[in-house]
Amino acid sequence: MSIRQATRRKILELGEDLMQKxxxxxxxxxxxxxxxxxxxxxxxxxxxxxxxxxxxxIKNTHERFSKWISHPEHRVLPVAEQLDWLIKIYQYNLEKENRVCLIGSLATDYYTLPLSMQAGIRKLSADVQNWLAQLLEGGRQQGVLSFEGKSRDKALTILTSLAGSLQLARLLGNEMFHKVVEQIHLDLKLTY
Amino acid sequence: MSIRQATRRKILELGEDLMQKxxxxxxxxxxxxxxxxxxxxxxxxxxxxxxxxxxxxIKNTHERFSKWISHPEHRVLPVAEQLDWLIKIYQYNLEKENRVCLIGSLATDYYTLPLSMQAGIRKLSADVQNWLAQLLEGGRQQGVLSFEGKSRDKALTILTSLAGSLQLARLLGNEMFHKVVEQIHLDLKLTY
DNA sequence: GATTTAATTTACTTATTAGTAAGTATATTA
DNA sequence: TAATATACTTACTAATAAGTAAATTAAATC
Known part of the structure; x- marks a missing residue:
């Protein structure tokens, strides 16, 4: 691979950063x-x-996500740790100079985006939603967490809360992100 | 007032719509x-x-909010109805061709905004947060709803969830907004 | 070492943007 | 009705945007 494509990678990295900032x-x-x-x-x-x-x-972000959730090592982790992994992604963005998540960023830009990008971000968000819904459903059946209602709805509530908190953290300060995360944990009555 | 300022008002209306779309x-x-x-x-x-x-x-949106929450008729409403009023604002945006809320829209644009706009949206979001935290605290003391943790943290979790759901609704369909609202209600064990 | 392929620069074009200055029409008021 | 604000239009400017074609340099391969 050598030095070739090094610029390409840098462009993608910076582009991702700029899109989220x-x-x-x-x-x-x-x-x-x-x-x-x-x-x-x-x-x-x-x-x-x-x-x-x-x-x-978008494709790169999607692939990182897909690879990780299908990775054998990841799939056997306790539910609580898999949820933590998701939250750590958001926390990583928070600490990278208040990036918002890619989905949130592109959702507000949505109607100004080329159709191919709209389709890409729709697919990504659907996959994330499905994965989290399954994780929560499994956790509830195992009894390591509890909540009312359908697991899909709970997944959506958590995802929207995480996406929203990265955005609001820019206005209200980063501490609020951690408080929202704490509140999500409380609402799930999560046991480690 | 006559016809004067009619154009100004139309510009503000359309501008607001465009900002949220x-x-x-x-x-x-x-x-x-x-x-x-x-x-x-x-x-x-x-x-x-x-x-x-x-x-x-931003100023207009802020003033509409401030006027309403300080309105005598509004302040005496049951907690559940005041919360519904907040949710209806978000629902109104959803139905207006999937607007996102002003705070969410400007939060993702935040670092590209003139400083005066940054300050304006910060003030607005702080006021909304404070109002909801007080409402939830009152409701909990009255026993018409219940939740774990600080009322401020719960307020943030709800607000981020509402803001995020307007955005995700663009990608995943409008039904999900209503599911998130339902889930918020369930999580509050709200009694009417 | 010559040739081909990959990576990049130079020098453009075209479109869109916010913003301005000067003039014109439309009300309002003295 | 003459004077005066108010609410515009016409006709610009300057900056920035994405994108292209052709020439040039650097790297890999034969």
């Missing part, structure tokens, strides 16, 4: 090129259109 | 002027800068 419409190729010390046209070589860059960023 | 960076004066059948410069007459327009939209 500023949103898809509020970053330009110039943000990336100036940071990396290259020219705009170099980015167009790797990603002919901004849409293609956005698509790939 | 597309975000602050993804709408231009052209979106407004073409829709209203006027010229861009007419908007600049009423709002010299986009920042001044954005500021006023």
């Amino acid at each position: 500023r949103g898809f419409n509020a970053f330009s190729y110039h943000h990336i090129s100036s940071e990396l010390g290259i020219k705009n046209a170099a980015i167009h070589y790797h990603f002919p259109s901004k849409e293609s860059l956005g698509r790939q960023i | 597309r975000g602050f960076n993804a709408f231009s004066y052209h979106h407004i002027s073409s829709e209203l059948g006027i010229k861009n410069a007419a908007i600049h007459y009423h709002f010299p800068s986009k920042e001044s327009l954005g500021r006023q939209i």
Whole structure:
């Protein structure tokens, strides 16, 4: 693989960061090129259109998620630890200079996005939702957590809360994220 | 008042709508002027800068909220109905072609916003948070609802969930909003 | 070492953006 | 009805955006 594609990887990393910090419409190729010390046209070589860059960023995030949840080591972890893993992703974004999650960022931009990006982010959010619903259902059956209602609805409530708290943390301070996480735990009566 | 300021009001209405549908960076004066059948410069007459327009939209939303929560008729309503009123605001946005809430929209745009708008949206979100925390605390003391933990943390969990669900509803369908609302009610063990 | 492929720069284009200055029409008021 | 604000339009500017074509450099392969 050598040095080739190194710029491509840097573009993707920075693009992801910019999307989660500023949103898809509020970053330009110039943000990336100036940071990396290259020219705009170099980015167009790797990603002919901004849409293609956005698509790939969504794809990468989706693949990271899919690989992880299907990983043998991960699947045997206790429910509480799998939930913690999900929360750690959000916490990682919080600590990376208050990124919001990719889904939340693209959801507010949604109607301004190219159709291929809309489809990509829809698929990702559906997968996350399904995974968490299954995890909660399993946990309830095992008796390590408890909640009222359908596991799918509870999953949605938690996911929206996590996404929303990354956003509100920008306005109200980062401590509130941890309080929301604590509250989610309380609401689940989680036992470790 | 006559016909004067009618255009100004229409600009503010449309601006608010665009901010909640597309975000602050993804709408231009052209979106407004073409829709209203006027010229861009007419908007600049009423709002010299986009920042001044954005500021006023936040201010209006804040004033609507403040007026309502301090209204004598509203303050004597049962806790459950006051909570319903809050949820109805979100539902109204959902039904208005999937607007997201102003706070959520501006939170994802936050680092790209003029400082005056950042300050405005911070104040608004703090006020909403404080109001809901007090409402929940009162409700718990009255025994019409119950939850674990601090009322402030529970308020944050609910607010983030509502904001997040307007966003996720764009990706996963509007039914999920109602499910999240149902789940919030279940989690509060609310009695009417 | 020559050739081919990959990666990048230079130099553009076209479109859109917020914003301005000067002039014109429409009300309102003295 | 003349004077005066108010509410615009016309006609710009300057900046920034994404994207392209052609030339150039760097790297890998034959």
